[in-house]
Amino acid sequence: MSFKRLDPEDFLVSIDSVTATAWSTNTPVLSTFFTSSTTSTNDSYYKNVYQTASTETSTAVQFAIAYGNKAGSGSANFNDSVPGVSPTRTVYGQYRNLVYGDENAQFIFGAVTASDFWVISVDRARYKEHLLKGTFNLTLTGSGIQTLKLTDNSGMVSTDTYLDCGRVYQIISGSNGVANTSLNANGYSLSSGSYGLFLPDIATIILNPLALSQSINLNPSRSSDSDGFNIARLFTAVSGAASFQVNSEETVTSDFVFVRARNSEFNYSENPSFISGSTGDVIYSTFINSPQTYMTTVGFYNDTNDLLAVAKLSKPLTKDFTKEALLRVKLDF
Amino acid sequence: MGYLNNTAVTVDAILTAKGRELLARGDGSFRITQFALSDDEIDYTLYNPTQPSGSAFFGEAIENMPLLEAFPDENQIMKYKLVTLPRGTARMPVLDIGYSSITIKQGASLAITPQTLNYLSQTALYESSGYTFTISDVRLFNNFNGVGINTPDVQAANQTTTIGTSVSKTVIGTTLNISATTINTLFGGNTSLSATLQVIGRDSGARLQIPVIVTKTS
Numbered sequence: 001m002s003f004k005r006l007d008p009e010d011f012l013v014s015i016d017s018v019t020a021t022a023w024s025t026n027t028p029v030l031s032t033f034f035t036s037s038t039t040s041t042n043d044s045y046y047k048n049v050y051q052t053a054s055t056e057t058s059t060a061v062q063f064a065i066a067y068g069n070k071a072g073s074g075s076a077n078f079n080d081s082v083p084g085v086s087p088t089r090t091v092y093g094q095y096r097n098l099v100y101g102d103e104n105a106q107f108i109f110g111a112v113t114a115s116d117f118w119v120i121s122v123d124r125a126r127y128k129e130h131l132l133k134g135t136f137n138l139t140l141t142g143s144g145i146q147t148l149k150l151t152d153n154s155g156m157v158s159t160d161t162y163l164d165c166g167r168v169y170q171i172i173s174g175s176n177g178v179a180n181t182s183l184n185a186n187g188y189s190l191s192s193g194s195y196g197l198f199l200p201d202i203a204t205i206i207l208n209p210l211a212l213s214q215s216i217n218l219n220p221s222r223s224s225d226s227d228g229f230n231i232a233r234l235f236t237a238v239s240g241a242a243s244f245q246v247n248s249e250e251t252v253t254s255d256f257v258f259v260r261a262r263n264s265e266f267n268y269s270e271n272p273s274f275i276s277g278s279t280g281d282v283i284y285s286t287f288i289n290s291p292q293t294y295m296t297t298v299g300f301y302n303d304t305n306d307l308l309a310v311a312k313l314s315k316p317l318t319k320d321f322t323k324e325a326l327l328r329v330k331l332d333f
Numbered sequence: 334m335g336y337l338n339n340t341a342v343t344v345d346a347i348l349t350a351k352g353r354e355l356l357a358r359g360d361g362s363f364r365i366t367q368f369a370l371s372d373d374e375i376d377y378t379l380y381n382p383t384q385p386s387g388s389a390f391f392g393e394a395i396e397n398m399p400l401l402e403a404f405p406d407e408n409q410i411m412k413y414k415l416v417t418l419p420r421g422t423a424r425m426p427v428l429d430i431g432y433s434s435i436t437i438k439q440g441a442s443l444a445i446t447p448q449t450l451n452y453l454s455q456t457a458l459y460e461s462s463g464y465t466f467t468i469s470d471v472r473l474f475n476n477f478n479g480v481g482i483n484t485p486d487v488q489a490a491n492q493t494t495t496i497g498t499s500v501s502k503t504v505i506g507t508t509l510n511i512s513a514t515t516i517n518t519l520f521g522g523n524t525s526l527s528a529t530l531q532v533i534g535r536d537s538g539a540r541l542q543i544p545v546i547v548t549k550t551s
Contacts, residue, residue: 273378310347315398316372
């Protein structure tokens with residue numbers, strides 16, 4: 001017999017969480033930031049940020065920056081006869097729908113309600129499935145030499161909070177998910193609210209302008225003729241500090257099959273060089289009682305003996321009546 | 334096709350072309366239920382039972398050889414299977430189908446009934462579980478049917494169809510009935526078409542592969 005049936009316990013489905021650096025540079029911290037100088041009709045809504053000059057072949061979008069305002073401030077109205085309806089109003093409604101799933105909801109940072117926000121949306125290819133909580137570290141520069149190190153508060157909460165967009169964590173002053181408690185035990189001022197919301201399941205970071213304004217004097221413009229100004233303002237704050245760290249997380253499902261060759265099995269071969277002549281005699285007389293075979297390939301079949309998948313060993317594995325073999329084969333398809 | 338790094342033993346599986354076809358079909362036929370081991374690439378003449386350094390070195394020329402990556406063509410891999418036979422086996426089972434090659438005219442029919450030699454202490458016998466017949470290009474035949482084994486799983490397996498592509502087809506039986514294609518356009522400008530027929534004893538694991546040529550008649 002050359003086929004051996006697999007038992008149910010020979011199959012294993014392994015589900016593992018794989019984390020990695022999010023950025024195309026394959027480094028934990030992104031320290032160089034570029035935008036494209038080419039103007040786009042989307043500039044009023046968002047601006048993509050690259051890790052290299054956007055003209056280089058290795059360039060790739062890392063994340064996008066946008067600004068949203070409930071009253072439509074911070075950008076020109078689509079139509080002067082319809083005040084308050086502008087790209088920033090569109091962005092506000094877009095993220096309100098995405099985060100809360102409720103057109104009457106308001107953004108609440110800590111316990112403070114805000115009417116505007118900056119948003120950093122990480123590119124899909126960077127975050128894979130989720131952002132990894134506790135790895136978010138962003139440094140911003142404000143006016144002068146003021147800097148602020150932000151992180152999520154996932155290291156300080158015992159129970160995750162959920163919104164319509166999945167898990168939500170407050171953005172606080174600190175690093176690696178733990179607050180800098182010099183200001184407050186929460187890592188933010190209660191009067192201005194948290195620095196924003198970290199939404200790992202949709203790879204979105206929402207920043208609270210009020211808190212940033214009070215901390216490092218990072219203010220958005222609420223003028224109606226400041227199209228794109230607020231996006232550039234946050235870009236300058238991010239690129240000036242040159243330190244943005246966050247890791248990606250994805251669930252990888254792997255199928256394993258355990259192949260077991262018992263001592264009495266697979267000790268003879270149909271290999272032509274195992275046989276001498278056309279009569280079927282084994283090539284060496286010593287092979288009659290002490291045969292030795294060298295397995296190189298594992299073939300997986302269905303009930304009708306169709307060869308579905310094959311696995312090659314990286315070197316021959318000796319098999320005889322004194323040896324048993326146990327191979328773990330990973331099915332990568 | 335490259336060599337595998339042999340500094341560590343690693344085993345990663347790939348789908349064969351047949352496996353991809355059955356996976357795409359989505360009818361449950363892609364279900365791994367059994368395995369086999371083979372020693373493709375091994376030349377046992379390199380094994381040296383007279384090695385002066387002793388028995389630990391008899392197989393040294395084989396044991397450290399680098400191996401090639403897997404071929405996705407199911408007809409080019411798992412050719413030589415390792416088989417389970419009683420200790421003391423002096424002769425390996427050998428298949429005999431009465432042909433060293435098959436040349437068949439367009440539209441003609443042929444029945445092939447293999448025998449297994451040197452198996453179960455008999456000179457020749459017909460294996461009770463039958464034989465697996467695999468043709469490398471199913472388009473060459475209007476009929477490619479295995480008969481003689483009437484278990485439900487074998488009958489179900491023999492009823493599967495493969496349409497339109499130059500992939501292999503496998504049937505099971507004690508006898509293989511084939512009739513060559515009548516489709517002229519398949520030949521293009523050629524006067525004959527070639528494929529390989531692989532026969533494997535389902536009990537013994539003995540294997541035979543011969544060329545099959547279909548010649549154009551008009």
